Amino acid sequence: MTPSSQALHLKALGARILNEANDLKRTPEALAAELGIESSLVHRVIEGRADLTSALDLLHAMTNKYPISLADIWLDEDDTVDGVKIMSAAETAGSSRVFERRDSHGGKSPYYDYRDTAMSRLAPFKPEWIEELRVVSNDDPDNPDVAYNNGHFLHQTTFFIGPVNFYWDLQGKRHCAEMNTGDSNYITPFVPHSFTSRDPNNLGLIIAITYAGQVGRARRELSAADVDALNAEAGDLRGVNPFLHRLDRHLNAESLSPEELRARLVDAGHNEQSFTEILAGRKEPTYLEIALVADALAVRPQDLVAANMTRGEEVVVKRRDIDLGRNFPDNNNPAYRLVELARTKHQPKLKGFDVTVNGEEGSPFQHSLHEYVYNYGDDEVHLHWHGGHSKTLAPGDSAYIRPMIEHGFARKAKSEAGKLVMIRVPGQLTDDVFDEFAAFEISGRDRVARETRRWF
Numbered sequence: 001m002t003p004s005s006q007a008l009h010l011k012a013l014g015a016r017i018l019n020e021a022n023d024l025k026r027t028p029e030a031l032a033a034e035l036g037i038e039s040s041l042v043h044r045v046i047e048g049r050a051d052l053t054s055a056l057d058l059l060h061a062m063t064n065k066y067p068i069s070l071a072d073i074w075l076d077e078d079d080t081v082d083g084v085k086i087m088s089a090a091e092t093a094g095s096s097r098v099f100e101r102r103d104s105h106g107g108k109s110p111y112y113d114y115r116d117t118a119m120s121r122l123a124p125f126k127p128e129w130i131e132e133l134r135v136v137s138n139d140d141p142d143n144p145d146v147a148y149n150n151g152h153f154l155h156q157t158t159f160f161i162g163p164v165n166f167y168w169d170l171q172g173k174r175h176c177a178e179m180n181t182g183d184s185n186y187i188t189p190f191v192p193h194s195f196t197s198r199d200p201n202n203l204g205l206i207i208a209i210t211y212a213g214q215v216g217r218a219r220r221e222l223s224a225a226d227v228d229a230l231n232a233e234a235g236d237l238r239g240v241n242p243f244l245h246r247l248d249r250h251l252n253a254e255s256l257s258p259e260e261l262r263a264r265l266v267d268a269g270h271n272e273q274s275f276t277e278i279l280a281g282r283k284e285p286t287y288l289e290i291a292l293v294a295d296a297l298a299v300r301p302q303d304l305v306a307a308n309m310t311r312g313e314e315v316v317v318k319r320r321d322i323d324l325g326r327n328f329p330d331n332n333n334p335a336y337r338l339v340e341l342a343r344t345k346h347q348p349k350l351k352g353f354d355v356t357v358n359g360e361e362g363s364p365f366q367h368s369l370h371e372y373v374y375n376y377g378d379d380e381v382h383l384h385w386h387g388g389h390s391k392t393l394a395p396g397d398s399a400y401i402r403p404m405i406e407h408g409f410a411r412k413a414k415s416e417a418g419k420l421v422m423i424r425v426p427g428q429l430t431d432d433v434f435d436e437f438a439a440f441e442i443s444g445r446d447r448v449a450r451e452t453r454r455w456f
Protein backbone atom coordinates (compact mmCIF):
# COMPACT_ATOMS: atom_id res chain seq x y z
CA MET A 1 0.00 0.00 0.00
CA THR A 2 1.58 3.25 -1.12
CA PRO A 3 0.18 6.79 -0.82
CA SER A 4 -0.41 6.86 -4.57
CA SER A 5 -2.26 3.52 -4.57
CA GLN A 6 -4.41 4.80 -1.67
CA ALA A 7 -5.22 7.97 -3.60
CA LEU A 8 -6.11 5.92 -6.70
CA HIS A 9 -8.26 3.64 -4.57
CA LEU A 10 -10.21 6.59 -3.11
CA LYS A 11 -10.69 8.07 -6.59
CA ALA A 12 -11.91 4.71 -7.94
CA LEU A 13 -14.33 4.26 -5.02
CA GLY A 14 -15.64 7.79 -5.55
CA ALA A 15 -16.19 7.12 -9.25
CA ARG A 16 -17.94 3.86 -8.39
CA ILE A 17 -20.27 5.66 -5.96
CA LEU A 18 -21.11 8.27 -8.59
CA ASN A 19 -21.76 5.47 -11.07
CA GLU A 20 -24.13 3.73 -8.63
CA ALA A 21 -25.87 7.01 -7.81
CA ASN A 22 -26.40 7.52 -11.57
CA ASP A 23 -27.94 4.05 -11.82
CA LEU A 24 -30.24 4.91 -8.87
CA LYS A 25 -31.12 8.20 -10.62
CA ARG A 26 -29.82 10.21 -7.67
CA THR A 27 -27.70 13.35 -7.89
CA PRO A 28 -25.02 13.87 -5.21
CA GLU A 29 -27.39 16.41 -3.61
CA ALA A 30 -30.24 13.86 -3.57
CA LEU A 31 -27.87 11.27 -2.02
CA ALA A 32 -26.84 13.73 0.68
CA ALA A 33 -30.43 14.70 1.51
CA GLU A 34 -31.77 11.13 1.58
CA LEU A 35 -28.85 9.73 3.60
CA GLY A 36 -28.61 12.68 5.98
CA ILE A 37 -24.98 13.35 5.05
CA GLU A 38 -23.54 16.78 4.40
CA SER A 39 -23.55 17.56 0.67
CA SER A 40 -19.94 18.82 0.67
CA LEU A 41 -18.77 15.50 2.21
CA VAL A 42 -20.63 13.50 -0.48
CA HIS A 43 -18.85 15.60 -3.13
CA ARG A 44 -15.46 15.10 -1.46
CA VAL A 45 -15.98 11.28 -1.37
CA ILE A 46 -17.07 11.21 -5.03
CA GLU A 47 -14.02 13.24 -6.03
CA GLY A 48 -11.73 10.96 -4.00
CA ARG A 49 -10.72 13.79 -1.65
CA ALA A 50 -12.21 12.36 1.57
CA ASP A 51 -10.60 9.63 3.74
CA LEU A 52 -11.40 5.92 3.52
CA THR A 53 -13.60 5.97 6.64
CA SER A 54 -15.86 8.63 5.12
CA ALA A 55 -16.08 6.67 1.86
CA LEU A 56 -16.95 3.46 3.78
CA ASP A 57 -19.60 5.32 5.84
CA LEU A 58 -21.21 6.59 2.63
CA LEU A 59 -21.10 3.08 1.05
CA HIS A 60 -22.74 1.56 4.15
CA ALA A 61 -25.39 4.28 4.26
CA MET A 62 -26.15 3.58 0.57
CA THR A 63 -26.45 -0.21 1.06
CA ASN A 64 -28.77 0.39 4.06
CA LYS A 65 -31.03 2.78 2.18
CA TYR A 66 -31.09 1.40 -1.38
CA PRO A 67 -31.52 -2.15 -2.80
CA ILE A 68 -27.84 -2.51 -3.70
CA SER A 69 -25.16 -4.93 -2.51
CA LEU A 70 -21.88 -3.86 -0.94
CA ALA A 71 -20.28 -6.72 -2.93
CA ASP A 72 -21.29 -4.94 -6.14
CA ILE A 73 -19.97 -1.49 -5.28
CA TRP A 74 -16.88 -2.25 -3.18
CA LEU A 75 -13.50 -2.11 -4.94
CA ASP A 76 -10.33 -3.52 -3.40
CA GLU A 77 -7.19 -1.46 -3.24
CA ASP A 78 -4.62 -2.50 -5.82
CA ASP A 79 -1.74 -4.21 -3.96
CA THR A 80 0.49 -4.48 -7.06
CA VAL A 81 3.14 -2.14 -8.42
CA ASP A 82 1.71 -1.22 -11.82
CA GLY A 83 0.24 -4.71 -12.16
CA VAL A 84 3.00 -6.87 -10.65
CA LYS A 85 3.53 -8.26 -7.15
CA ILE A 86 6.67 -10.15 -6.19
CA MET A 87 7.40 -12.44 -3.23
CA SER A 88 10.98 -13.32 -2.35
CA ALA A 89 12.23 -16.82 -1.51
CA ALA A 90 12.97 -15.57 2.04
CA GLU A 91 9.38 -14.33 2.51
CA THR A 92 8.14 -17.68 1.19
CA ALA A 93 10.38 -19.56 3.66
CA GLY A 94 9.05 -17.36 6.49
CA SER A 95 5.46 -18.45 5.86
CA SER A 96 6.17 -22.17 6.49
CA ARG A 97 3.35 -24.12 8.20
CA VAL A 98 3.77 -27.89 8.77
CA PHE A 99 0.59 -29.96 8.65
CA GLU A 100 0.29 -33.43 10.15
CA ARG A 101 -1.83 -36.28 8.83
CA ARG A 102 -2.53 -39.77 10.13
CA ASP A 103 0.01 -42.49 9.29
CA SER A 104 0.12 -46.29 9.14
CA HIS A 105 1.10 -46.48 12.83
CA GLY A 106 -2.24 -44.99 13.83
CA GLY A 107 -0.73 -41.69 14.96
CA LYS A 108 -0.18 -38.37 13.30
CA SER A 109 3.08 -37.26 11.72
CA PRO A 110 4.23 -34.42 9.44
CA TYR A 111 2.75 -34.57 5.94
CA TYR A 112 3.09 -31.21 4.18
CA ASP A 113 5.19 -28.08 4.63
CA TYR A 114 2.98 -25.31 3.15
CA ARG A 115 4.45 -21.98 2.11
CA ASP A 116 2.87 -18.96 0.47
CA THR A 117 4.24 -17.58 -2.77
CA ALA A 118 3.28 -14.44 -4.72
CA MET A 119 -0.40 -13.61 -4.15
CA SER A 120 -2.50 -10.53 -4.83
CA ARG A 121 -5.96 -9.69 -3.61
CA LEU A 122 -6.84 -8.92 -7.23
CA ALA A 123 -5.89 -12.46 -8.33
CA PRO A 124 -8.21 -15.48 -8.42
CA PHE A 125 -5.50 -17.90 -7.23
CA LYS A 126 -3.47 -18.66 -4.11
CA PRO A 127 -0.33 -20.40 -5.43
CA GLU A 128 1.53 -22.46 -2.83
CA TRP A 129 4.89 -24.12 -2.44
CA ILE A 130 4.31 -27.49 -0.74
CA GLU A 131 7.03 -29.91 0.33
CA GLU A 132 5.94 -33.53 0.71
CA LEU A 133 7.23 -34.67 4.12
CA ARG A 134 5.67 -38.15 4.05
CA VAL A 135 7.97 -40.65 2.30
CA VAL A 136 6.64 -43.85 0.73
CA SER A 137 8.45 -46.81 -0.83
CA ASN A 138 5.88 -47.87 -3.43
CA ASP A 139 3.18 -46.60 -5.81
CA ASP A 140 0.27 -48.32 -4.04
CA PRO A 141 -2.74 -45.93 -4.10
CA ASP A 142 -4.14 -47.76 -1.05
CA ASN A 143 -0.92 -47.33 0.97
CA PRO A 144 -2.10 -46.66 4.58
CA ASP A 145 0.58 -43.94 4.85
CA VAL A 146 -1.20 -41.88 2.20
CA ALA A 147 -3.78 -39.43 3.60
CA TYR A 148 -6.29 -38.30 0.97
CA ASN A 149 -8.13 -35.01 1.42
CA ASN A 150 -11.85 -34.68 0.65
CA GLY A 151 -11.24 -32.67 -2.49
CA HIS A 152 -11.88 -28.92 -2.57
CA PHE A 153 -14.06 -26.29 -4.19
CA LEU A 154 -11.13 -24.84 -6.14
CA HIS A 155 -9.69 -26.09 -9.41
CA GLN A 156 -6.07 -27.17 -9.05
CA THR A 157 -3.13 -27.40 -11.38
CA THR A 158 0.15 -28.69 -9.99
CA PHE A 159 3.77 -28.48 -11.15
CA PHE A 160 6.07 -31.20 -9.82
CA ILE A 161 9.70 -30.75 -8.74
CA GLY A 162 11.58 -33.91 -7.73
CA PRO A 163 10.23 -37.44 -7.12
CA VAL A 164 6.60 -37.00 -5.99
CA ASN A 165 3.73 -39.48 -5.98
CA PHE A 166 0.37 -38.02 -6.99
CA TYR A 167 -2.77 -39.84 -5.78
CA TRP A 168 -6.41 -39.27 -6.67
CA ASP A 169 -9.73 -40.97 -6.02
CA LEU A 170 -12.44 -41.10 -8.71
CA GLN A 171 -15.75 -42.62 -7.60
CA GLY A 172 -14.01 -44.74 -4.97
CA LYS A 173 -11.25 -46.01 -7.27
CA ARG A 174 -7.84 -44.80 -6.20
CA HIS A 175 -4.96 -44.04 -8.57
CA CYS A 176 -1.26 -43.23 -8.20
CA ALA A 177 1.13 -41.64 -10.71
CA GLU A 178 4.87 -41.30 -10.12
CA MET A 179 5.73 -37.74 -11.07
CA ASN A 180 9.08 -36.03 -11.68
CA THR A 181 10.41 -32.52 -12.32
CA GLY A 182 8.45 -30.80 -15.09
CA ASP A 183 5.41 -33.10 -14.90
CA SER A 184 2.05 -31.49 -14.17
CA ASN A 185 -1.60 -32.23 -13.48
CA TYR A 186 -5.09 -30.74 -13.43
CA ILE A 187 -7.63 -31.73 -10.74
CA THR A 188 -11.38 -31.01 -11.03
CA PRO A 189 -13.07 -29.57 -7.89
CA PHE A 190 -14.02 -32.10 -5.18
CA VAL A 191 -11.80 -34.93 -6.49
CA PRO A 192 -9.94 -36.24 -3.36
CA HIS A 193 -6.15 -36.23 -3.80
CA SER A 194 -2.80 -36.44 -2.03
CA PHE A 195 0.96 -36.14 -2.58
CA THR A 196 3.96 -37.95 -1.05
CA SER A 197 7.74 -38.11 -1.58
CA ARG A 198 9.57 -41.15 -2.91
CA ASP A 199 13.09 -40.31 -1.72
CA PRO A 200 13.90 -39.46 1.94
CA ASN A 201 17.15 -37.77 0.83
CA ASN A 202 15.50 -35.65 -1.85
CA LEU A 203 12.06 -34.58 -0.67
CA GLY A 204 9.61 -33.74 -3.40
CA LEU A 205 8.09 -30.34 -3.97
CA ILE A 206 4.97 -29.15 -5.72
CA ILE A 207 3.85 -25.73 -6.84
CA ALA A 208 0.07 -25.99 -6.39
CA ILE A 209 -2.13 -23.37 -7.99
CA THR A 210 -5.71 -23.53 -6.75
CA TYR A 211 -8.23 -21.11 -8.20
CA ALA A 212 -11.92 -20.25 -8.17
CA GLY A 213 -13.42 -20.53 -11.64
CA GLN A 214 -16.69 -19.02 -12.90
CA VAL A 215 -18.60 -21.07 -10.31
CA GLY A 216 -16.54 -19.44 -7.56
CA ARG A 217 -17.54 -15.99 -8.74
CA ALA A 218 -21.21 -17.04 -8.93
CA ARG A 219 -21.18 -18.42 -5.37
CA ARG A 220 -23.51 -15.72 -4.02
CA GLU A 221 -26.32 -16.63 -6.44
CA LEU A 222 -25.56 -20.36 -6.28
CA SER A 223 -25.80 -20.46 -2.49
CA ALA A 224 -29.13 -18.61 -2.57
CA ALA A 225 -30.65 -21.26 -4.88
CA ASP A 226 -32.01 -24.75 -4.19
CA VAL A 227 -29.35 -27.37 -4.93
CA ASP A 228 -31.77 -29.84 -6.59
CA ALA A 229 -33.06 -27.09 -8.87
CA LEU A 230 -29.45 -26.14 -9.73
CA ASN A 231 -28.58 -29.75 -10.50
CA ALA A 232 -31.57 -30.12 -12.79
CA GLU A 233 -30.73 -26.86 -14.58
CA ALA A 234 -27.05 -27.81 -15.01
CA GLY A 235 -27.37 -31.49 -15.97
CA ASP A 236 -24.13 -33.50 -16.16
CA LEU A 237 -21.45 -32.95 -18.81
CA ARG A 238 -20.81 -36.71 -18.53
CA GLY A 239 -24.41 -37.24 -19.75
CA VAL A 240 -25.19 -38.22 -23.32
CA ASN A 241 -26.38 -34.88 -24.66
CA PRO A 242 -25.27 -31.63 -22.98
CA PHE A 243 -26.95 -29.74 -25.87
CA LEU A 244 -30.36 -30.63 -24.39
CA HIS A 245 -29.45 -29.08 -21.02
CA ARG A 246 -28.32 -25.89 -22.73
CA LEU A 247 -31.53 -25.85 -24.77
CA ASP A 248 -33.65 -26.51 -21.65
CA ARG A 249 -32.12 -23.52 -19.89
CA HIS A 250 -32.92 -21.29 -22.87
CA LEU A 251 -36.48 -22.67 -23.08
CA ASN A 252 -36.94 -22.03 -19.33
CA ALA A 253 -35.54 -18.51 -19.68
CA GLU A 254 -37.90 -17.84 -22.61
CA SER A 255 -40.83 -19.76 -21.00
CA LEU A 256 -41.24 -21.59 -24.28
CA SER A 257 -42.30 -25.24 -24.65
CA PRO A 258 -40.34 -27.67 -26.89
CA GLU A 259 -43.52 -28.09 -28.98
CA GLU A 260 -43.71 -24.35 -29.58
CA LEU A 261 -40.02 -24.29 -30.57
CA ARG A 262 -40.59 -27.19 -32.97
CA ALA A 263 -43.55 -25.34 -34.48
CA ARG A 264 -41.34 -22.27 -34.99
CA LEU A 265 -38.73 -24.39 -36.78
CA VAL A 266 -41.36 -26.04 -39.00
CA ASP A 267 -42.94 -22.63 -39.76
CA ALA A 268 -39.49 -21.44 -40.85
CA GLY A 269 -39.46 -24.28 -43.40
CA HIS A 270 -37.12 -26.72 -41.61
CA ASN A 271 -37.44 -30.51 -41.60
CA GLU A 272 -40.08 -31.52 -39.01
CA GLN A 273 -38.94 -35.13 -38.67
CA SER A 274 -35.33 -34.16 -38.05
CA PHE A 275 -36.07 -31.51 -35.39
CA THR A 276 -38.60 -33.79 -33.66
CA GLU A 277 -35.78 -36.33 -33.22
CA ILE A 278 -33.30 -33.68 -32.07
CA LEU A 279 -35.63 -32.10 -29.50
CA ALA A 280 -36.52 -35.54 -28.15
CA GLY A 281 -32.81 -36.30 -27.68
CA ARG A 282 -32.83 -39.18 -30.19
CA LYS A 283 -30.52 -37.47 -32.65
CA GLU A 284 -27.36 -35.38 -32.18
CA PRO A 285 -27.76 -32.07 -33.99
CA THR A 286 -25.20 -30.97 -36.56
CA TYR A 287 -23.66 -27.52 -36.15
CA LEU A 288 -25.95 -26.22 -38.92
CA GLU A 289 -29.02 -27.58 -37.11
CA ILE A 290 -27.84 -25.99 -33.85
CA ALA A 291 -27.53 -22.67 -35.71
CA LEU A 292 -31.14 -23.00 -36.95
CA VAL A 293 -32.41 -23.69 -33.40
CA ALA A 294 -30.37 -20.71 -32.17
CA ASP A 295 -31.98 -18.52 -34.86
CA ALA A 296 -35.45 -19.62 -33.73
CA LEU A 297 -34.56 -18.56 -30.15
CA ALA A 298 -32.75 -15.32 -31.13
CA VAL A 299 -29.52 -16.53 -29.48
CA ARG A 300 -26.03 -17.29 -30.79
CA PRO A 301 -25.15 -20.82 -31.96
CA GLN A 302 -22.42 -20.99 -29.28
CA ASP A 303 -25.08 -20.47 -26.61
CA LEU A 304 -26.38 -23.95 -27.42
CA VAL A 305 -23.06 -25.78 -27.69
CA ALA A 306 -21.53 -27.62 -24.72
CA ALA A 307 -18.70 -30.16 -24.77
CA ASN A 308 -19.21 -33.63 -23.33
CA MET A 309 -16.96 -34.81 -20.53
CA THR A 310 -15.79 -38.41 -20.46
CA ARG A 311 -15.19 -40.32 -17.24
CA GLY A 312 -11.56 -39.94 -16.22
CA GLU A 313 -11.20 -36.45 -17.72
CA GLU A 314 -11.64 -35.07 -14.19
CA VAL A 315 -7.91 -35.56 -13.65
CA VAL A 316 -5.23 -34.88 -16.28
CA VAL A 317 -1.62 -36.03 -15.92
CA LYS A 318 0.97 -34.54 -18.29
CA ARG A 319 4.50 -35.92 -18.54
CA ARG A 320 7.31 -33.49 -19.29
CA ASP A 321 9.25 -35.94 -21.42
CA ILE A 322 6.59 -36.43 -24.10
CA ASP A 323 6.84 -32.81 -25.17
CA LEU A 324 9.90 -31.00 -26.54
CA GLY A 325 8.08 -27.70 -26.47
CA ARG A 326 8.22 -24.82 -28.93
CA ASN A 327 10.08 -21.56 -29.33
CA PHE A 328 8.40 -18.24 -28.63
CA PRO A 329 7.90 -15.91 -30.39
CA ASP A 330 9.36 -18.05 -33.23
CA ASN A 331 12.33 -20.16 -34.26
CA ASN A 332 14.27 -17.12 -35.53
CA ASN A 333 13.94 -15.41 -32.18
CA PRO A 334 13.74 -18.15 -29.54
CA ALA A 335 13.48 -15.91 -26.48
CA TYR A 336 11.67 -18.68 -24.64
CA ARG A 337 11.16 -22.40 -24.92
CA LEU A 338 7.57 -23.13 -23.84
CA VAL A 339 6.42 -26.60 -22.82
CA GLU A 340 2.68 -26.78 -22.22
CA LEU A 341 1.63 -28.17 -18.84
CA ALA A 342 -1.56 -30.20 -18.25
CA ARG A 343 -4.47 -28.93 -20.38
CA THR A 344 -8.19 -29.64 -20.11
CA LYS A 345 -10.78 -28.44 -22.61
CA HIS A 346 -13.19 -27.93 -19.69
CA GLN A 347 -10.97 -25.10 -18.38
CA PRO A 348 -9.96 -23.69 -21.76
CA LYS A 349 -8.20 -20.64 -20.35
CA LEU A 350 -6.02 -22.55 -17.90
CA LYS A 351 -2.60 -22.22 -19.55
CA GLY A 352 0.41 -23.55 -17.68
CA PHE A 353 3.96 -23.61 -19.10
CA ASP A 354 7.38 -24.87 -18.16
CA VAL A 355 9.40 -21.92 -19.46
CA THR A 356 13.07 -21.94 -20.37
CA VAL A 357 14.24 -18.34 -20.56
CA ASN A 358 16.88 -18.28 -23.32
CA GLY A 359 16.86 -14.66 -24.40
CA GLU A 360 18.80 -11.80 -22.83
CA GLU A 361 16.26 -9.18 -23.93
CA GLY A 362 12.91 -10.71 -23.02
CA SER A 363 10.27 -10.85 -25.73
CA PRO A 364 6.93 -9.46 -24.46
CA PHE A 365 3.86 -11.44 -23.36
CA GLN A 366 0.42 -9.83 -23.14
CA HIS A 367 -2.90 -11.61 -22.56
CA SER A 368 -6.19 -11.41 -20.66
CA LEU A 369 -5.31 -13.98 -17.95
CA HIS A 370 -3.89 -13.68 -14.44
CA GLU A 371 -0.32 -14.97 -14.51
CA TYR A 372 1.85 -16.49 -11.84
CA VAL A 373 5.53 -17.40 -12.18
CA TYR A 374 7.91 -19.22 -9.85
CA ASN A 375 11.65 -19.43 -10.46
CA TYR A 376 12.46 -23.11 -9.93
CA GLY A 377 15.88 -23.00 -11.56
CA ASP A 378 19.36 -22.23 -10.18
CA ASP A 379 19.78 -18.89 -11.96
CA GLU A 380 18.34 -15.42 -11.66
CA VAL A 381 15.77 -14.23 -14.21
CA HIS A 382 14.92 -10.60 -14.92
CA LEU A 383 11.26 -9.64 -15.02
CA HIS A 384 10.40 -6.38 -16.74
CA TRP A 385 6.96 -4.91 -17.21
CA HIS A 386 4.78 -2.05 -18.34
CA GLY A 387 5.90 1.35 -17.13
CA GLY A 388 9.62 0.66 -17.41
CA HIS A 389 9.75 -1.50 -14.28
CA SER A 390 12.22 -4.32 -13.84
CA LYS A 391 13.10 -6.69 -11.00
CA THR A 392 15.28 -9.74 -10.56
CA LEU A 393 13.63 -13.04 -9.69
CA ALA A 394 16.18 -15.10 -7.74
CA PRO A 395 15.73 -18.88 -7.40
CA GLY A 396 12.64 -19.47 -5.24
CA ASP A 397 11.18 -16.00 -5.92
CA SER A 398 7.70 -15.75 -7.42
CA ALA A 399 5.57 -13.08 -9.09
CA TYR A 400 1.97 -12.27 -9.92
CA ILE A 401 1.17 -10.37 -13.13
CA ARG A 402 -2.24 -8.77 -13.71
CA PRO A 403 -4.21 -9.34 -16.97
CA MET A 404 -3.31 -7.11 -19.95
CA ILE A 405 0.03 -6.03 -18.44
CA GLU A 406 2.83 -6.31 -20.99
CA HIS A 407 5.80 -8.13 -19.45
CA GLY A 408 8.79 -10.26 -20.32
CA PHE A 409 11.62 -12.33 -18.86
CA ALA A 410 15.31 -12.34 -19.65
CA ARG A 411 18.18 -14.48 -18.53
CA LYS A 412 21.21 -12.87 -16.96
CA ALA A 413 24.11 -12.28 -19.34
CA LYS A 414 26.65 -15.13 -19.28
CA SER A 415 24.49 -17.28 -17.02
CA GLU A 416 22.51 -20.42 -17.81
CA ALA A 417 18.99 -20.29 -19.21
CA GLY A 418 16.35 -19.46 -16.56
CA LYS A 419 13.68 -21.96 -15.52
CA LEU A 420 10.18 -20.74 -14.65
CA VAL A 421 6.86 -22.38 -13.89
CA MET A 422 4.25 -20.10 -15.47
CA ILE A 423 0.53 -20.58 -14.77
CA ARG A 424 -2.19 -18.45 -16.35
CA VAL A 425 -5.79 -18.68 -15.16
CA PRO A 426 -8.87 -16.75 -16.23
CA GLY A 427 -10.38 -14.05 -14.06
CA GLN A 428 -13.46 -12.09 -15.02
CA LEU A 429 -12.20 -11.07 -18.47
CA THR A 430 -13.93 -14.01 -20.15
CA ASP A 431 -14.88 -14.33 -23.82
CA ASP A 432 -18.48 -13.46 -22.85
CA VAL A 433 -17.22 -10.23 -21.26
CA PHE A 434 -15.08 -9.34 -24.29
CA ASP A 435 -17.94 -10.09 -26.71
CA GLU A 436 -20.32 -7.92 -24.69
CA PHE A 437 -17.73 -5.13 -24.48
CA ALA A 438 -17.02 -5.45 -28.21
CA ALA A 439 -20.69 -4.66 -28.88
CA PHE A 440 -20.59 -1.39 -26.93
CA GLU A 441 -20.56 1.93 -28.77
CA ILE A 442 -16.88 2.64 -29.37
CA SER A 443 -17.21 6.28 -28.28
CA GLY A 444 -18.40 5.24 -24.81
CA ARG A 445 -15.94 2.42 -24.11
CA ASP A 446 -13.33 4.50 -22.30
CA ARG A 447 -16.00 5.36 -19.71
CA VAL A 448 -16.14 1.71 -18.63
CA ALA A 449 -12.53 1.89 -17.51
CA ARG A 450 -12.80 5.42 -16.18
CA GLU A 451 -15.89 4.76 -14.10
CA THR A 452 -14.65 1.58 -12.44
CA ARG A 453 -10.84 1.45 -12.95
CA ARG A 454 -10.94 -2.32 -12.42
CA TRP A 455 -11.53 -3.44 -15.96
CA PHE A 456 -8.24 -2.61 -17.60
Ligand SMILES: [Fe+2]
Pocket (backbone or CB within 6 Å): 152, 156, 193, 208, 210
Ligand atom coordinates in the same frame (compact mmCIF):
# COMPACT_ATOMS: atom_id res chain seq x y z
FE1 LIG B 1 -5.35 -29.67 -3.42
